[in-house]
Amino acid sequence: MPGLVIVGAQWGDEGKGKVVDLMAEQADAVVRFQGGNNAGHTIVRDGEEFKFHLVPSGILYPGKTCIIGNGVVVDPSVLLGELDGLSRAGLDISGLKVSANAHVIMPYHIALDHSGEARLGKNEIGTTKRGIGPCYADKAARLGIRVQDMLDEKILKKKIMAALEPKQLMLRPYERDPAWAPRLDLQQMTEDLLTFGHRLEKHIADTSSLIWKTLDAGKLALFEGAQATMLDIDHGTYPFVTSSNPVSGAATIGAGVGIHDIDEVWGVAKAYATRVGAGPFPTELFDATGDLLRENGHEFGTTTGRPRRCGWIDLVALRYACRLNTLDALVITKLDVLTGLDTIKVCTEYRGADDATFETFPYHQSVLHRARGVYEELPGWSEDITGCRTEADLPQAARDYLAFLAERVGTPIVQVGVGPGREQQIWTESGQTASKLRPTANA
Numbered sequence: 001m002p003g004l005v006i007v008g009a010q011w012g013d014e015g016k017g018k019v020v021d022l023m024a025e026q027a028d029a030v031v032r033f034q035g036g037n038n039a040g041h042t043i044v045r046d047g048e049e050f051k052f053h054l055v056p057s058g059i060l061y062p063g064k065t066c067i068i069g070n071g072v073v074v075d076p077s078v079l080l081g082e083l084d085g086l087s088r089a090g091l092d093i094s095g096l097k098v099s100a101n102a103h104v105i106m107p108y109h110i111a112l113d114h115s116g117e118a119r120l121g122k123n124e125i126g127t128t129k130r131g132i133g134p135c136y137a138d139k140a141a142r143l144g145i146r147v148q149d150m151l152d153e154k155i156l157k158k159k160i161m162a163a164l165e166p167k168q169l170m171l172r173p174y175e176r177d178p179a180w181a182p183r184l185d186l187q188q189m190t191e192d193l194l195t196f197g198h199r200l201e202k203h204i205a206d207t208s209s210l211i212w213k214t215l216d217a218g219k220l221a222l223f224e225g226a227q228a229t230m231l232d233i234d235h236g237t238y239p240f241v242t243s244s245n246p247v248s249g250a251a252t253i254g255a256g257v258g259i260h261d262i263d264e265v266w267g268v269a270k271a272y273a274t275r276v277g278a279g280p281f282p283t284e285l286f287d288a289t290g291d292l293l294r295e296n297g298h299e300f301g302t303t304t305g306r307p308r309r310c311g312w313i314d315l316v317a318l319r320y321a322c323r324l325n326t327l328d329a330l331v332i333t334k335l336d337v338l339t340g341l342d343t344i345k346v347c348t349e350y351r352g353a354d355d356a357t358f359e360t361f362p363y364h365q366s367v368l369h370r371a372r373g374v375y376e377e378l379p380g381w382s383e384d385i386t387g388c389r390t391e392a393d394l395p396q397a398a399r400d401y402l403a404f405l406a407e408r409v410g411t412p413i414v415q416v417g418v419g420p421g422r423e424q425q426i427w428t429e430s431g432q433t434a435s436k437l438r439p440t441a442n443a
């Protein structure tokens with residue numbers, strides 16, 4: 001003990017990477033437990049920018065064990081590309097461990113992700129086309145290729161053949177396409193995977209037992225969520241979701257620990273809201289304010305570069321996320337993006353098509369798809385807050401805004417982000433009892 005889980009409390013891209021990066025300083029192990037290279041975060045360290053899709057951001061600290069857990073789906077070429085980039089930057093990558101039980105994203109998973117989105121046409125989910133869904137589908141169908149399979153040619157070839165069998169019809173157009181055909185050739189795939197396996201061998205491990213050792217030694221294990229609560233395949237806005245469970249409970253399954261190994265859960269939320277891809281988004285803005293949030297917040301995807309849909313903060317969804325994840329604390333990021341707005345709207349409930357109002361998240365998709373936010377308006381602030389380092393430095397209106405969120409969600413705010421840099425993260429006084437992990441001095 002202790003185990004700290006950090007998850008996204010909205011639709012992703014909340015700035016979890018920076019929070020994980022800050023807390024990783026105290027941790028011995030940093031663990032990814034779901035998702036794959038559909039995630040992406042950028043860490044700014046001493047002016048240098050690092051982009052990660054698979055490798056836990058703790059890798060920037062020497063001596064940390066950085067784990068890709070069994071619940072993650074791994075594209076080995078992407079992983080090796082990230083490791084090569086880190087080595088070139090002079091960073092020590094020996095602490096990176098990959099679960100032998102994690103599933104491998106195969107070229108045919110990527111082809112099927114493209115084909116699935118093409119088939120849906122206008123109703124596409126807007127996936128990242130990284131093969132995430134088809135890979136998890138094969139895992140559930142017991143047709144998956146696991147990381148350990150890359151170390152055994154005979155098993156590997158047999159498993160690839162078995163996995164390809166039911167996909168033949170859907171893959172046919174890709175096998176005829178010169179851009180895809182070489183990647184989908186059985187012999188080529190097998191050889192590529194064996195090469196990847198050979199290169200990754202020193203990183204492949206029984207990661208669950210490595211985490212147990214960290215916890216048994218009383219050291220901090222940090223479980224880093226990817227995507228976010230509202231994209232959870234069970235609890236999110238299905239089918240406009242990812243194919244894994246980004247909620248905190250999934251940290252146990254995706255890392256191989258028990259529920260009593262988790263001591264604290266933090267949820268990260270932006271001071272407003274964004275979403276990438278299709279699906280309901282009750283507080284979405286289609287006006288100049290939405291454009292302003294996108295520009296000021298640099299709301300373009302790290303993984304795909306797509307412009308993000310922007311809107312006001314949604315407390316109905318946030319309360320739902322607090323319950324689902326049993327959040328001990330909230331981290332509010334990008335508060336500085338709201339600077340300059342005369343008034344700020346906060347969605348406190350939804351209004352459905354028949355004028356019914358909802359304070360809690362509606363379970364029925366037809367209700368949710370038509371729901372629109374009902375807002376309370378709070379005064380904005382015009383002062384530049386990017387230099388604020390304590391809660392007391394913030395303008396009164398910004399403090400009132402934070403107090404309103406904490407009170408209406410019923411969860412204390414432990415940190416607030418006022419810019420992309422590490423030093424632009426404020427530990428709040430108001431939330432100081434929310435976490436045992438708060439250092440005594442302001443970080």
Ligand code: IMP
Binds near residue numbers: 125128129133227242
């Ligand atoms: P997939 O995870 O690539 O299958 O995409 C499913 C949905 O999740 C799409 O709407 C994506 O835009 C969304 N999604 C996946 N990863 C992220 C992320 O890291 N941030 C935000 N949205 C994501």
